[in-house]
Amino acid sequence: MKALDLLSPALAPALTPTRSVPAVGRPHVHESALAQVQGTAHYIDDLPELKGTLYAAPILSNVAHGRLRGVDSTAALALPGVRGVVLSADVPGDKILAAFGHDEPVFAIDSVQHVGQVIGLVVAGSMRQARRAARLVRCDIDALPAVLDVHTAHAQKSYVLPPVFVRRGDAQAALLRSEHRLSGQLEVGGQEHFYLEGQIAYALPLEQQQWQIYSSTQHPGEVQHWVAHALGLENHAVKVECRRMGGGFGGKETQAGHLAVWACVAARKFGCPVKLRLDRDDDFMITGKRHPFAYEYDVGFDDSGLITGLHLDMLANCGFSADLSGPVADRAIFHADNAYFLSDVEIASYRCKTNTQSHTAFRGFGGPQGVIVIEAIIGDIARQLGLDAFDVRLRNLYDKNPQGPRSLTHYQMRVEDNILHALMPALAASAQYRQRQAEIAEWNAGQPVIKRGLALTPVKFGISFTATLFNQAGALVHVYTDGSVQVNHGGTEMGQGLNTKVAQIVADELGVPLERVLVTASDTSKIPNASATAASSGTDLNGRAAQYAARTVRNNLAAFVSGLDGCGAGAVDFSGGLVRTPKSERRWEDVVGEAFANRIQLWSDGFYRTPKIHYDKTTLTGRPFYYFAYGAACSEVALDTLTGESRVLRVDILHDVGHSINPAIDIGQIEGGFVQGMGWLTNEQLVWNDKGLLTTHAPSTYKIPTAGDIPAHFQIDLWPEANREDNVGGSKAVGEPPFMLAISVYEALRNAVAASRGGTQPLELTAPATAENLLRALGRVHDDA
Structure with missing residues (x-):
């Protein structure tokens, strides 16, 4: 499904569900949208x-x-x-x-x-x-x-938590026997x-x-x-x-x-x-920000660009206290492979203590800081060999076969659901990647000032809390005597549409129209010990718990109706606001009223715990994720090599959300995540002075993307395959994975710089790629200037 289709007037009626059509899988309006537009949605103030x-x-x-x-x-x-x-x-x-x-x-x-x-x-x-x-x-x-940067902290061994090392094979020996070898460094800023x-x-x-x-x-x-x-x-x-x-x-x-x-x-x-x-x-x-990271890498590879050995140092700027820096830095390790098999690898993660705000969770939770470094490495490998980076990326993907020799991650989790061998070429074809790459090469050869860049990058993002104990959720479903339904769960609504999706799931489970279901405020006196709404797992956990609660109520009613009609409970159908058996058809509200009169329980709790996952936090090995969400983005940029000004010209995205519970909300999340990621990598720059003062502490000095930064062509398509794991509605998480699709913009900018600068050595472009940092990468601005 395409984003523009959802905005088409012809499909506008689809936003109003009918009584006979299931709620799940349709683009319903966010449950608070009207109240928010009218100014009647209450926030704490x-x-x-x-x-x-x-x-x-x-x-x-x-x-x-x-x-x-x-x-x-x-x-x-x-x-x-x-x-x-x-x-x-x-x-x-x-x-x-x-x-x-x-x-x-x-x-x-x-x-x-x-x-x-x-x-x-x-x-x-x-x-x-x-x-x-x-x-x-x-x-x-x-x-x-005061310690104000990670390099000083690392030199002084100033850490909020001990360093962590993850190894597979013998990286040093592999590097020595590699046909080619590169080393480089990268710095990526934080984000407000x-x-x-x-x-x-x-x-x-x-x-x-x-x-x-x-x-x-x-x-x-x-x-x-x-x-x-x-x-x-x-x-x-x-x-x-x-x-x-x-x-x-x-x-x-x-x-x-x-x-x-x-x-x-x-x-x-x-x-x-x-x-x-x-x-x-x-x-x-x-308040804390996204963790800034600094990296040093040494990579070996063969003539085709296949990575044969990697040593990677990751320095995370954690601020003055641990906060969530441990699991954030751990997830950066888990995602340092992104979509690629690393045979012999050694990763060192240093959790550096500095005298700045204590950095904290941010969309992606360390995943973006892991993904960007391997994508930059592959871009450097491609330039060194004179190959198209898209081909190098395809060459390094995990196996399609879950039992293949290149299907095991460096943290010992098997990749069982890899769809990128099909998804990436599909996007390359629909976005005309090869044709446009040739056109851009011709453009750059004839244009001395404005250079263009194109990149297609994938994402493979693990879904679940890495701390296994948080992968659980509870919910309550109450059916009132008039047939209306109230749901309460442990998740929180922050605009992402969680309550809308949960209401859709419950409506279908009970067979009632969506407008009859109300989801109420998160409340510790109703659902105790609830996990944070984070790790993209809000719907996976709370949606399933609410579904189980609703199923219990439905089963109670089915048993009651089957007793009235003398049929099996399995023969009772709930759909379209009606309850049907081989002998009768009743209105939902009539069944509820009659059940109450016969003292049938009309409320229930539901509990869900994510299956299959296990994780040893001392060795960082196991299966920390229930499944992976996949996607790819193809981005084209233009760069003024005299001023450093850049612009995103076109973006094409093909993203995997499984069977979407609500395509309108999911596409909105993909759009928002991508643009927020684009901001992190292009114009959102945090600057501390030599006294430790954050000088970019207001909208006047800290710039997030605006409507003018959105490319004229911004195409989003959804991959049609259902989640291969037994997840609610066959869906996949959508909150965090799209954020990393914006790394395609960063890589496109590096390609534009390379088109101007030439050479095959690793290209250092500090993120965010502001005009100043782009000029520095072009060699037009020096650090001592």
């Missing part, structure tokens, strides 16, 4: 505030690393409306957050670790008063030497999440030391745990609710927990509700 609510603003460190000797809040407390300050001494429970590494204080205690670290809060009667007062607080800090709704929490103290927290979070269960831990309470005393987020992208997986803890500590101290909403500048300064 839209909720009515209780009388007596106070507002908090953060006190930030202006030093990258130093000893915190004291805090002078005299000037702040003198302002009208200011109620007081909150510091580490006010935390009643553990003063260290209940994060994975237990290495990050709630508020700075006796030292500061980055510019923007939260030292405390000012609490006042209005948000404006609190923010004004926070700027008047003076912190006494003795500056200490830039969600439309910033970080926010609203904390309400209830009776008997109980708490209600409204949090814009991808992980309500973790917020619950963090708050309870900081307040010295048991988890059952804290209820966390999230109806929707205005974007997350991983930035609200752990770091929303900070806001909730800070607001709760303030609310406990002052005995009243407290709202904490970061403004955009503070959000930039406080």
